[in-house]
């Protein structure tokens with residue numbers, strides 16, 4: 001079982017991957033809750049309309065370890081699919097596990113790419129992003145270029161967490177700003193002020209001439225094991241904090257203990273597990289034919 005005092009984070013050298021302010025990612029920690037994390041993507045996928053092309057061209061922005069990218073190949077068997085991500089750790093895992101020809105005659109590959117500057121270099125049938133745009137403050141500013149890069153009748157679809165007012169995130173933000181941690185962690189617990197509300201995404205995408213569907217869902221996730229909410233956020237919202245504290249294991253342990261105690265108060269375990277409500281926002285924009 002994963003220990004609270006040994007977070008899955010490691011230092012990086014200056015020549016590796018993302019910019020210094022980008023958090024390091026740990027595919028293994030992220031995949032510990034793969035079931036709950038995959039469900040919203042399946043719900044998104046179910047609403048994506050038919051794509052224009054035979055053998056569609058698909059981009060998955062912020063593909064992570066590729067475990068949802070591969071579901072695209074299940075639905076569009078002959079698609080040529082590229083997953084883009086900033087994290088070398090995630091790309092390595094995705095490539096190892098999923099890259100290559102697909103049984104339906106398509107292909108899957110994974111390339112380094114920063115969502116903040118990514119532009120379609122050829123016409124796409126589908127540009128999709130699952131649980132990644134929240135890391136890119138400028139993402140609404142890219143919508144026009146991405147939709148411009150779609151074939152007529154193509155789709156841009158994304159899902160992002162909408163739980164940034166939840167206790168898990170509020171407590172993290174408060175702890176980062178507390179006197180003990182402020183000098184090292186100010187701002188690291190509250191990085192999501194740039195996210196729009198569903199109605200704003202609907203308005204922006206409609207203004208771009210698309211047929212748009214936007215909705216939100218709260219998933220009541222039953223998590224099991226000791227301190228499961230802490231274990232969950234170690235794979236996502238805690239990444240910037242763990243990255244900032246780096247190899248200072250003492251500080252990491254002290255921070256995690258404090259945060260763990262706060263989470264225990266906010267999410268008390270029940271007889272069968274700990275309920276962790278999780279709001280998510282979905283958008284599907286279809287370019288006119």
Ligand SMILES: C[S@@+](CC[C@H](N)C(=O)[O-])C[C@H]1O[C@@H](n2cnc3c(N)ncnc32)[C@H](O)[C@@H]1O
Pocket residue numbers: 025037041061062063064065066067068084085086087090113114115116129130131132135136236
């Ligand atoms: C929560 S994971 C989601 C992974 C995958 N899409 C899924 O649904 O399982 C977020 C991913 O976004 C990636 N990411 C964050 N900022 C990025 C950026 N600016 N450009 C590309 N990828 C980014 C991270 O490396 C990470 O793999």
